[in-house]
Amino acid sequence: MDVKGQSQLERDIKYLTEYENFFKLDENVNEFRLLCDYKFNFLTDDNKLLSKWLQKSVRLSDLKFSEDIFQVYYYNFGKKKYKLKEKQEIKARELAEIEINKIEEKRLNRAKQTAYSIIQKIKDLRERKCLVYDSIISQIDELDNYELTVFNQILNLKAKNPLVKWISTAKQQDVSFLEFIIDCKEIDYDVCEKDSNGTTALLELLSNKNITYKKHLIKKLIQRGYYINEVEFEVFSKKIEDDFERTKEIKLFQIANNLVDRSLVESVFTHSNLVFIIESARCQEITGFRYKPNAWVAFANNSIEYYKQYWEYIELSFKYYGLWEKLIAFDKKRTFQKKLECLYNNYPEQQYDCDKLIRELYPEIID
16 A cells, blocks of 8 residues: 555545444545535435435534444434334325325215216106106115215205105105105105104195005005004094905004014015914904804815915914814814815915015914
C-alpha cells in the first residue's frame, strides 16, 4: 500500500451497523464533519414501504450514541422503519375501509336501481289491470337478502301499510294485484295491521261490494299469517245465506285459521271432505255432510265408497275417537261390515298427499 492509499484510509471512517449508517470524513469543509450515507425509510403514495440511500454532512453533535450496542448513529433505520410500518398498517386499514365503502356504495346503488325498476314494473302492471304477475315474482325471488332488504326499505310498506286502503278501493279487476301483494311473502308488511280507523283487511274485503269472489283472497290472507277474530267470523257468517253452506265454510276457515303451518291452508279446502269425516268422528257429530244426526252407518258407508284411497286415515280416526264400536252396534243390516270386507279383499292403494295436514290437525290418530 502506498502512502497516498494509507492516508485515504486514515481519513475515512467506515461504520456500517444495524443502523445502516456509513461514515467518512467530509473533506469539503474546514471544520470537522462527517459525511453520513444512511438508508432512509419512506412510504409511497400507494402505501408501499421503501428505502433509499441519502447522504448528509453532519457534526459530531448531530450523532447519537447507543448504549445497548455501543455504537454511534445519525439516522436510526430500525426505529424509523418500525414506526413507518405502524403508520403503513393504519393507512392500509384506512384505505381498505375506503375501498369497502366504495364497494358498499356501488352495491347499494345497484340494489336501489333494481328495486326502483321492480317497483315501477309493479305500478305499470297494476295500472294496466294485469292478471299475471309471474315476471315480477320471478325477479323478486332472484333478489339476495341484501337486495331484498333495500327493496323493502324503499317500498316502506311496513310503515305505510296500505293494504286495507288497497282492498277498500279495489274492484274486481284489481283482484290479481291484491292476490300478488298478499301472496308475495318477500314484500314486508303486517297483514294483520289495522288502518287509522281500526278497520282490518278482512272486514274491508267483506264489505267491498265490487269484489264478487272473496273466498280465494280470504284464504290467501290466512296463508300470509292473518288471524280471523270472532267479530270477523260473525260478519263473515252473515255473508253466507244457506245455513248448511255457512256452517261448512265457517268450520273450514276456523280450521285453516288455527293452522301453525299456514302453507297447509289450501290443503284444508282441497281435502275438505276428508277433514269433515275425521272431524265428525272427533266431535261425535256429523259435520259437513247432509246426513241426519244419527245416520252414522250411511255416513261410514259413504266414506268407504268415495274416500277409500284415504281409508287408512279414516279407520284410524274412527277407532281412536270411539266411533268404530258405535258403527258396529248400529250396523244391524251389516251394510258397513260388508263394504268393509270388500274393501279389505281389494284394498286400494292409499294416497298420502294430505299427510302433513292430517299430522298437524290430528296428530293423536297418527301417533
